[in-house]
Amino acid sequence: MNYNDLFNIIEDKERVKLGSEIGDKYLSDALNRDKGKAEALVFAVNTEEVSKVMKLAYENNIPVTPRGAGTGLVGATVPHKSGIILDLSLMNNILEMDENTFTVTVEPGLHLVQLQKFVEDRGFFYPPDPGEKNASIGGNISTNAGGMRAVKYGVTRNYVMGLEVVLADGSVLNLGGKVIKNSSGLDMKDLIIGSEGTLGIITKAILKIIPKPQRTVSALISFNSLKEGIDTVIKIIKKNANPTAIEFMEKDVIENAERFLELKFPCSTGNAYILLTFDGDEEFEIENNCKKVEEAALKNNALEFILLREKEDIERTWRIRGALVTAVEAVSEQEPIDIVVPIDRSADFIAYTKEAEREFGIKISSFGHAGDGNVHLCVIRNGMEEKLWNEKSKLLLEALYKKGHQLKGLPSGEHGIGLHKRPYFMEITDKINIEYMRRIKRVFDEKGILNPGKSYS
Amino acid sequence: MNYNDLFNIIEDKERVKLGSEIGDKYLSDALNRDKGKAEALVFAVNTEEVSKVMKLAYENNIPVTPRGAGTGLVGATVPHKSGIILDLSLMNNILEMDENTFTVTVEPGLHLVQLQKFVEDRGFFYPPDPGEKNASIGGNISTNAGGMRAVKYGVTRNYVMGLEVVLADGSVLNLGGKVIKNSSGLDMKDLIIGSEGTLGIITKAILKIIPKPQRTVSALISFNSLKEGIDTVIKIIKKNANPTAIEFMEKDVIENAERFLELKFPCSTGNAYILLTFDGDEEFEIENNCKKVEEAALKNNALEFILLREKEDIERTWRIRGALVTAVEAVSEQEPIDIVVPIDRSADFIAYTKEAEREFGIKISSFGHAGDGNVHLCVIRNGMEEKLWNEKSKLLLEALYKKGHQLKGLPSGEHGIGLHKRPYFMEITDKINIEYMRRIKRVFDEKGILNPGKSYS
Numbered sequence A, B: 001m002n003y004n005d006l007f008n009i010i011e012d013k014e015r016v017k018l019g020s021e022i023g024d025k026y027l028s029d030a031l032n033r034d035k036g037k038a039e040a041l042v043f044a045v046n047t048e049e050v051s052k053v054m055k056l057a058y059e060n061n062i063p064v065t066p067r068g069a070g071t072g073l074v075g076a077t078v079p080h081k082s083g084i085i086l087d088l089s090l091m092n093n094i095l096e097m098d099e100n101t102f103t104v105t106v107e108p109g110l111h112l113v114q115l116q117k118f119v120e121d122r123g124f125f126y127p128p129d130p131g132e133k134n135a136s137i138g139g140n141i142s143t144n145a146g147g148m149r150a151v152k153y154g155v156t157r158n159y160v161m162g163l164e165v166v167l168a169d170g171s172v173l174n175l176g177g178k179v180i181k182n183s184s185g186l187d188m189k190d191l192i193i194g195s196e197g198t199l200g201i202i203t204k205a206i207l208k209i210i211p212k213p214q215r216t217v218s219a220l221i222s223f224n225s226l227k228e229g230i231d232t233v234i235k236i237i238k239k240n241a242n243p244t245a246i247e248f249m250e251k252d253v254i255e256n257a258e259r260f261l262e263l264k265f266p267c268s269t270g271n272a273y274i275l276l277t278f279d280g281d282e283e284f285e286i287e288n289n290c291k292k293v294e295e296a297a298l299k300n301n302a303l304e305f306i307l308l309r310e311k312e313d314i315e316r317t318w319r320i321r322g323a324l325v326t327a328v329e330a331v332s333e334q335e336p337i338d339i340v341v342p343i344d345r346s347a348d349f350i351a352y353t354k355e356a357e358r359e360f361g362i363k364i365s366s367f368g369h370a371g372d373g374n375v376h377l378c379v380i381r382n383g384m385e386e387k388l389w390n391e392k393s394k395l396l397l398e399a400l401y402k403k404g405h406q407l408k409g410l411p412s413g414e415h416g417i418g419l420h421k422r423p424y425f426m427e428i429t430d431k432i433n434i435e436y437m438r439r440i441k442r443v444f445d446e447k448g449i450l451n452p453g454k455s456y457s
Helices: A003-009 A047-059 A112-121 A137-142 A226-238 A251-261 A283-299 A311-322 A324-331 A343-360 A386-406 A422-428 A431-444 B003-009 B047-059 B112-121 B137-142 B226-238 B251-261 B283-299 B311-322 B324-331 B343-360 B386-406 B422-428 B431-444
Strands: A016-018 A040-043 A064-067 A084-087 A094-098 A103-106 A160-166 A172-176 A201-208 A215-223 A245-250 A272-280 A304-308 A334-337 A363-369 A374-380 B016-018 B040-043 B064-067 B084-087 B094-098 B103-106 B160-166 B172-176 B201-208 B215-223 B245-250 B272-280 B304-308 B334-337 B363-369 B374-380
Touching (some): A047 A084, A047 A160, A047 A201, A094 A112, A103 A112, A215 A226, A226 A283, A251 A324, A272 A311, A334 A386, A343 A374, A343 A386, A431 B431, B003 B040, B047 B160, B094 B112, B112 B137, B215 B311, B226 B343, B245 B251, B251 B311, B272 B311, B324 B363, B324 B374, B334 B386, B343 B363, B343 B374, B343 B386, B374 B386, B386 B422
Parallel strands (some): B040 B084
Antiparallel strands (some): A160 A201, A215 A272, A215 A304, A363 A374, B160 B172, B215 B272, B245 B363, B334 B374
């Protein structure tokens, strides 16, 4: 096609870049590992423009790679089949805040941090809280992002009440709305959530918000071994203590982040830690939940239970938790993995990573969401020669995904599949599931122009 | 086809009924309004049998109508295209209770009441609680059943972690699992939930359970008008008082149920009531939440706030609430409606039903889930002559669904669409949504043999 036709659609000529005008960052994602190529980059500002771009692409069989803030970790925004990059970062408005239906309606380019601040300033709360606060909401929805607070509040899926979606041929689909319950026909909204831009382009989202909890405290528990820590988590959940987040991490990962940030972690006993938060409106409620957890922990070989009440202590501790990956990356290239296993198999899976470290001679840092079995691993290159690293890390990753599968887990809890995890995902997923996903893809995108070759497609 | 071929599949000949051997109840649903016809009725006992029956039906282009306990209200189990009725009520086993992953794995024919009792006896809790406790879990999943406790705990969809589904051609699809998070390919599990047997036959479900709350209390608040009551609900939710259920009902409906049950409702002031429950482990937590609600209510013109602490009072009150529809039906035929609107439009919708009552000369009782905008109406025949009733009630229903649509609502919050609501659903749903639902149907069931003509199909 003649890409100059895009200038007939987009009024402001500055919002169309062709060929070599396309900045490098638009050809990759946050990890900047794979680099695609593209003929055109379009910054759309409204649904109509998105629709017109899609219509043009559809008529000309041109691949379209949608992108938001570009913070993805799996290569889903890499335009590896060339064509058009459709950037939605300028569609970042908060369209409506409706206090009576507890909803906020936003455009997809809005950053999570902006949404959180906006609603919290008004006494409300948007619970999903993935680590990357500068991710766009469209990206959060496209990957069904999870994050720390999923234990108590659930994941992004649980907060998406309605979607406006532009389909491959440019038509516009409205799904859900401000209603809480729905038993009216097929649930296409949940099909779009987590589909990584392969079924349609999200141009508007109605999100659920809740009243903001007035208080929050954190607690840190140390153990001799990670296994003891993770076993304790199941006992904590059985106690109905309602924690907001339950994270696990090991001493060496913490020490690395301490060095990186030049900050001191508030606990030095033991080799593994469980970090929890509790939120609510009433002090006695939170205190009571903390007490339940302390009792359960001390009964299960905890070495120390530290209640973090001061804002400064809480912030410092979570800053260290938040910087674990960055601290690893400051030292070496790493491959991030977010395999999810049934909650009681986390310890088995982590134990296997120790075996795999020895077998493959590659260091693996592990930490993650102990409250939901979503294990984060950094597979660390540590200066290994490129060819060897490529070979060995691939074999190691295959072994890790296979083990996750054996434990009845899934390859991704919150990052998505994209390009990087696709081979592993394909290997362990039932053929019939892939076949039906592809058939559904053809329903929405018969020409296969929407983010082709990503995930199952 | 030769229906005697079914005897080659089903070992126990007693589990296949042909032609006139088929009992009347298998040709309809709980309302017994529409009556279909069928060539064969099969009681399957395992996934393999379901698969073989589907394969036979697929090869011979025979419609299959799946059914569980037959408690549906919208005609989804009426075999109106003849063919085979596939009854799953004998597949009613609890296959596994896994305390470490907080899951229970069940067959679809298990009744809700049996599941609830089983897990509660073991200190756990299955929160979805639709009014009909003898519904089957398969039916609950197929309609995404909601119920009273949705305000705090969500609906059936939020508790389905994994599904085994037999497809139209007899192949078996496994979706989800015991993992809490999932960002691994398209979410086909949520597509099956609420699909009313049009995409596949659910043969196994992994359900999420939670620790059982130790205490529960109820509170009853009276108002001069329903509008004041419903307006108060939004203020209660803003207070973060975390009620489990918030129901509304009017005096005349209560009085009818009092007469029917010969029981006394614990409040006689006012014309409208809000009935709430609170649950949790700690008395002070529940007391504090009740206090918040009492303050909010009295500030909003509540006449009386009655805390129900005694088990006998709580049971009696909820027995009356639970019998509202039965009490109406004891007096007259009625048409049940469960339109859902944004929570702040419930009062507007109810106000419209009063207008509609006058305009159409047909009595409408209203009650329902004030905490989530799911309004239940009984449109009451009251001895009206058949032809007139058929004509007028159809026009009234059209007006009600249209009004719900104008208020940005949806035709069903929890009952589903089935056969009875199909014309209204088709009328108010965007053509493009129906088109995509039908295309998805063809992915799973190209021959259109699975519960044909129900809902969108």
